[in-house]
Amino acid sequence: MKAMVLSAPKTIGEEDVAQPVPGDGKALVKVTKTGICGTDLKIYQGGIPVAYPRVMGHESVGTVAAGGELEPGTPVIVDPAYYCGDCFHCHNGQTHLCPNGGLIGRDVDGGFADYVLAPTHNVHPLPPDMNLTHAPLVQPMTTCLHAQRLAKIFPGEAVVVIGLGVTGLLHVQLAKAHGAYPVIGITRSEWKRDLAEELGADYTFAPGDDVKDKILEVTGDKGGADLVIESVGQLSVLAQAIDIVRLGGRILPFGILTVSEGALPFYDLYFKEIQVVNARVAKPEDYPASIDFVERGIVNLDKLITDVVPLAEMKRALDMLEQGKGIKIILDHEA
Ligand SMILES: [Zn+2]
Ligand SMILES: [Zn+2]
Numbered sequence: 001m002k003a004m005v006l007s008a009p010k011t012i013g014e015e016d017v018a019q020p021v022p023g024d025g026k027a028l029v030k031v032t033k034t035g036i037c038g039t040d041l042k043i044y045q046g047g048i049p050v051a052y053p054r055v056m057g058h059e060s061v062g063t064v065a066a067g068g069e070l071e072p073g074t075p076v077i078v079d080p081a082y083y084c085g086d087c088f089h090c091h092n093g094q095t096h097l098c099p100n101g102g103l104i105g106r107d108v109d110g111g112f113a114d115y116v117l118a119p120t121h122n123v124h125p126l127p128p129d130m131n132l133t134h135a136p137l138v139q140p141m142t143t144c145l146h147a148q149r150l151a152k153i154f155p156g157e158a159v160v161v162i163g164l165g166v167t168g169l170l171h172v173q174l175a176k177a178h179g180a181y182p183v184i185g186i187t188r189s190e191w192k193r194d195l196a197e198e199l200g201a202d203y204t205f206a207p208g209d210d211v212k213d214k215i216l217e218v219t220g221d222k223g224g225a226d227l228v229i230e231s232v233g234q235l236s237v238l239a240q241a242i243d244i245v246r247l248g249g250r251i252l253p254f255g256i257l258t259v260s261e262g263a264l265p266f267y268d269l270y271f272k273e274i275q276v277v278n279a280r281v282a283k284p285e286d287y288p289a290s291i292d293f294v295e296r297g298i299v300n301l302d303k304l305i306t307d308v309v310p311l312a313e314m315k316r317a318l319d320m321l322e323q324g325k326g327i328k329i330i331l332d333h334e335a
Contacts, residue, residue: 003055003113004314009046014312017055020109020117022067027120029078034111034331035059035136036314037166041321043106047258050106058104059136060111061126062333068120075130077138077291078111079122080104081281096146096281103281112314112331124287127295133308133330134301137166138294141301142286144170144254145293147279148178149286151227151252155179160215160225160244162207163232163255164192166304166328169199171229171254173299176200182218184225186211192327199300207240215244222246231255235262242268250275304328310335 001019006012022028034057042048043056050056058080064070083090083098090098104110104118126135144167153159159180161171164187175183182202187193193204203218205211219225224246230238233255241251242265251274268274293299306326309317311333320329 001114003109004057004311005053005055006044006050007053010044012044012315012318017113019115022065022117025119026117027068027070027123028065029060029062029076029116029118029123030065031057031060031062031111031113031116032333033061033132033136034311034333035139036317036321036329036331037140038321039106041318044318045322048106054106055109055111055113056105057111057113057116058106059139060105060116061132061135062111062116064123065115068123070123070125075126075128075132075135076123077126077135077287078104078116078118079124079142079282079284079287080110080118080139082108082119082122094283096283112311114333121284124291126291130291130295131302133332134294134305136330137170137301137304137328138287138290140166141170141174141290141293141299142282143167143279144174145286145290146282147171147229147252147254147277148174150279151229151250151277153178153180153227156181157226158182158184158219158222158224158246160184160186160228160241161196161201162186162228162230162237162241164189164196164204165231167254168229168231169196169304169327170299171231172196172201173199174293175227175229177293177298180227184215184218195303199303211240212244219246224249226250227252229254233257235259235264239264242272242274245272245274247272248274250277252277252279254279305330308332308335
């Protein structure tokens with residue numbers, strides 16, 4: 001089969017590789033569309049180390065080819081988080097934290113290929129009428145849903161989302177679905193602010209000196225947001241989140257921070273009695289729930305997709321990501 005093989009950092013190309021064999025609890029999925037994301041870019045650049053050669057791709061949608069209980073031809077999405085099912089964490093319902101597990105597309109070969117192999121319980125059926133070009137976004141959406149389950153948004157809570165990329169715009173929509181008010185989006189990009197408002201944000205602001213005043217104005221007596229979701233992954237933005245959250249509020253550092261040192265107003269964490277809620281990947285139950293949200297139109301994925309690129313032109317998609325162009329790029333395996 002054809003696969004986009006990463007043989008070293010920044011070296012990727014189409015190669016003929018052996019087609020994986022289903023069986024032993026694993027199903028073979030014929031991949032039709034795969035989302036490409038920041039994690040793929042970091043692996044490509046060498047920032048996230050992998051064993052080479054590696055086929056990336058963890059946002060894969062397609063049809064069942066063989067294996068498992070689903071009929072061949074069933075449209076499906078692959079949950080890339082695999083786990084052992086037999087350790088303390090798995091028995092404790094935290095399969096996403098399984099120390100023996102990993103990510104398809106990082107630790108084993110993923111979906112930027114004609115076929116991908118996945119544990120049968122990681123293969124979730126999609127409704128027959130679901131748009132398969134939108135469906136890869138269900139994977140990042142599950143991570144946002146998992147995070148918001150942990151952050152426990154109550155109706156009427158003021159939620160600020162800093163950074164309005166794919167996950168930021170999903171967080172805005174999910175916070176609205178949880179009944180948050182107001183939901184405030186912050187980004188430098190004017191068109192992303194417009195899009196966030198179209199997708200339900202009550203207010204959007206550009207980052208800058210007056211952003212705290214604006215948040216104080218719209219949050220009234222609370223004196224800040226109940227919850228701030230950091231969706232950028234920069235320490236300075238996390239510091240801003242600490243600044244604009246209310247006393248006794250919560251912060252969700254969703255953008256993945258890879259730095260191990262730097263300046264943060266640590267005293268404020270104590271003085272404001274801020275709860276810091278971390279979330280990693282997603283749990284299996286987030287898949288049917290996310291699919292249902294899309295089906296019922298609670299979350300709009302269509303507007304987040306800015307480009308569809310043939311799989312063979314993946315290098316072009318990586319360059320676009322590197323330059324920060326667009327929002328979500330989908331790779332089309334059938335183009
Ligand atoms: Zn991703
Ligand atoms: Zn386990």
